[in-house]
Amino acid sequence: xxxxxxxxxxxxxxxxxxxxxxxxxxxxxxxxxxxxxxxxxxxxxxxxxxxxxxxxxxxxxxxxxxxxxxxxxxxxxxxxxxxxxxxxxxxxxxxxxxxxxxxxxxxxxxxxxxxxxxxxxxxxxxxxxxxxxxxxxxxxxxxxxxxxxxxxxxxxxxxxxxxxxxxxxxxxxxxxxxxxxxxxxxxxxxxxxxxxxxxxxxxxxxxxxxxxxxxxxxxxxxxxxxxxxxxxxxxxxxxxxxxxxxxxxxxx
Amino acid sequence: xxxxxxxxxxxxxxxxxxxxxxxxxxxxxxxxxxxxxxxxxxxxxxxxxxxxxxxxxxxxxxxxxxxxxxxxxxxxxxxxxxxxxxxxxxxxxxxxxxxxxxxxxxxxxxxxxxxxxxxxxxxxxxxxxxxxxxxxxxxxxxxxxxxxxxxxxxxxxxxxxxxxxxxxxxxxxxxxxxxxxxxxxxxxxxxxxxxxxxxxxxxxxxxxxxxxxxxxxxxxxxxxxxxxxxxxxxxxxxxxxxxxxxxxxxxxxxxxxxxxxxxxxxxxxxxxxxxxxxxxxxxxxxxxxxxxxxxxxxxxxxxxxxxxxxxxxxxxxxxxxxxxxxxxxxxxxxxxxxxxxxxxxxxxxxxxxxxxxxxxxxxxxxxxxxxxxxxxxxxxxxxxxxxxxxxxxxxxxxxxxx
Numbered sequence: 001x002x003x004x005x006x007x008x009x010x011x012x013x014x015x016x017x018x019x020x021x022x023x024x025x026x027x028x029x030x031x032x033x034x035x036x037x038x039x040x041x042x043x044x045x046x047x048x049x050x051x052x053x054x055x056x057x058x059x060x061x062x063x064x065x066x067x068x069x070x071x072x073x074x075x076x077x078x079x080x081x082x083x084x085x086x087x088x089x090x091x092x093x094x095x096x097x098x099x100x101x102x103x104x105x106x107x108x109x110x111x112x113x114x115x116x117x118x119x120x121x122x123x124x125x126x127x128x129x130x131x132x133x134x135x136x137x138x139x140x141x142x143x144x145x146x147x148x149x150x151x152x153x154x155x156x157x158x159x160x161x162x163x164x165x166x167x168x169x170x171x172x173x174x175x176x177x178x179x180x181x182x183x184x185x186x187x188x189x190x191x192x193x194x195x196x197x198x199x200x201x202x203x204x205x206x207x208x209x210x211x212x213x214x215x216x217x218x219x220x221x222x223x224x225x226x227x228x229x230x231x232x233x234x235x236x237x238x239x240x241x242x243x244x245x246x247x248x249x250x251x252x
Numbered sequence: 253x254x255x256x257x258x259x260x261x262x263x264x265x266x267x268x269x270x271x272x273x274x275x276x277x278x279x280x281x282x283x284x285x286x287x288x289x290x291x292x293x294x295x296x297x298x299x300x301x302x303x304x305x306x307x308x309x310x311x312x313x314x315x316x317x318x319x320x321x322x323x324x325x326x327x328x329x330x331x332x333x334x335x336x337x338x339x340x341x342x343x344x345x346x347x348x349x350x351x352x353x354x355x356x357x358x359x360x361x362x363x364x365x366x367x368x369x370x371x372x373x374x375x376x377x378x379x380x381x382x383x384x385x386x387x388x389x390x391x392x393x394x395x396x397x398x399x400x401x402x403x404x405x406x407x408x409x410x411x412x413x414x415x416x417x418x419x420x421x422x423x424x425x426x427x428x429x430x431x432x433x434x435x436x437x438x439x440x441x442x443x444x445x446x447x448x449x450x451x452x453x454x455x456x457x458x459x460x461x462x463x464x465x466x467x468x469x470x471x472x473x474x475x476x477x478x479x480x481x482x483x484x485x486x487x488x489x490x491x492x493x494x495x496x497x498x499x500x501x502x503x504x505x506x507x508x509x510x511x512x513x514x515x516x517x518x519x520x521x522x523x524x525x526x527x528x529x530x531x532x533x534x535x536x537x538x539x540x541x542x543x544x545x546x547x548x549x550x551x552x553x554x555x556x557x558x559x560x561x562x563x564x565x566x567x568x569x570x571x572x573x574x575x576x577x578x579x580x581x582x583x584x585x586x587x588x589x590x591x592x593x594x595x596x597x598x599x600x601x602x603x604x605x606x607x608x609x610x611x612x613x614x615x616x617x618x619x620x621x622x623x624x625x626x627x628x629x630x631x632x633x634x635x636x637x638x639x640x641x642x643x644x645x646x647x648x649x650x651x652x653x654x
Contacts, residue, residue, distance in 0.1 A: 111556035114558060160556075
């Protein structure tokens, strides 16, 4: 198979994904295909299943029906497959989830050292490059508790990138930030998107979506209500629910 | 000289006279209370001091100080206890050199205590000059260990290995010795006693019960049903039974079930009882810490592809254990005091020796106050020190806490 052909293959395939929490059905059949280098923005009201969906992609949540194939590996109960998939997917959380007992540098090098089995020197070197990239190399020896929210989230992005993932998941990365810190995190994400990273981003930052998203998905009630390019979604939404939601979040 | 230009610097602290006036003599009834209180404190102190130095009869203590320290351990073999002490103090010094402020308070406290003991003006024939000299070596050995520990080439893992070897060597080789050995003749545990037994049981109990307790706590949260059920069963059964009962079970019932040739030493049996008891409580305390770790921590670690084992030892346990230091130390302090219960199964720990001394001489029978006070002070010194050390440890570990 030629390289060109391989690039056209979707790296993320989700077919008819269902998920229940006890009796509550969070996902009611999600279909999505993402190609290498695509930036996907997922938005929708809270409780619509958007976070649950991207969490099924690295099996933080287990889907009960349907198929998820990441980079050719199907997610199932096979623990080794799950570990292989997680190594290729970086994730950034709303609450940062940095490890408070480790320094910034240790946070970033932990997984490369213990999962990729890199030497400490190599891991440190790459961690410092990533800290340069997110703009806070001088904070390497501090603890997360000593940083601002925006700095913490940038460390979290560097930590996810340290594993050199093929796909990055962002679960509302700016929702827990003070307004003046949102930009510094979005700047890093825009730079990442332009570098060709495959990204799935759950966010309500419509400016970000307009700037870099290739496609947008509107979730409501565990279903994809509408999808399309940012142009289609913003200028000509087809569904009433999409129109209503956009008017609510764009009105102020 | 710097001066705040706006004149709004912090107010200077009040002088001593001003503080006294403001806090003790602010009005007529406060003055009255101060005078009354001072009188009560004054007479109580005078009474205590006269009792300690004049009225009290300290003979039950001074007649046999060694008895309180090592029990009936043969006096000609006493050097073995001395060597053990030297090994421990040297390692404490090395730990201070390697781990600095985590151990500093402990090392300094130990040095001072042993120094005081060495020169304590106690008129007794049993504490001979060699013994005092031996005691006096210890503070210097701590300092020597400290200097060595600070060397570049000495690492924490070296010191940890030495600790492990020493803690196994002392109770298993140096103190009991071997049959038919001329250098280390056998000393049966029946003659061990006093502070030696108290420390052996409490240090052994703490060191052994801690890892078992952590494993039980993890087991209780395990997804494997067998492991989980066993942990819950063990914890709940042991916590539902008083320590005395457990000690009896291990001393008597265990001995009944095992054939006499494979009989376990009675001190070991008592130690097993303490370990089992303490492990169950440690497990519950650690579980409290485990539950306090936000689920996001585990999710983030999982998302990076870390294995469950690594998540537990690299992410969850370091945070959980830090949270439970105060409770765990509190539990170890009670364990330390609870070791006195082994008196009931016929082991002469510090308290047992005290009771034995009271029965030694008919004149001593009415001197319980002196003996128990003496023992209480020893227990207090160790217990207070443990809580002080835990505070130091918390401060030292507090860096970067959110």
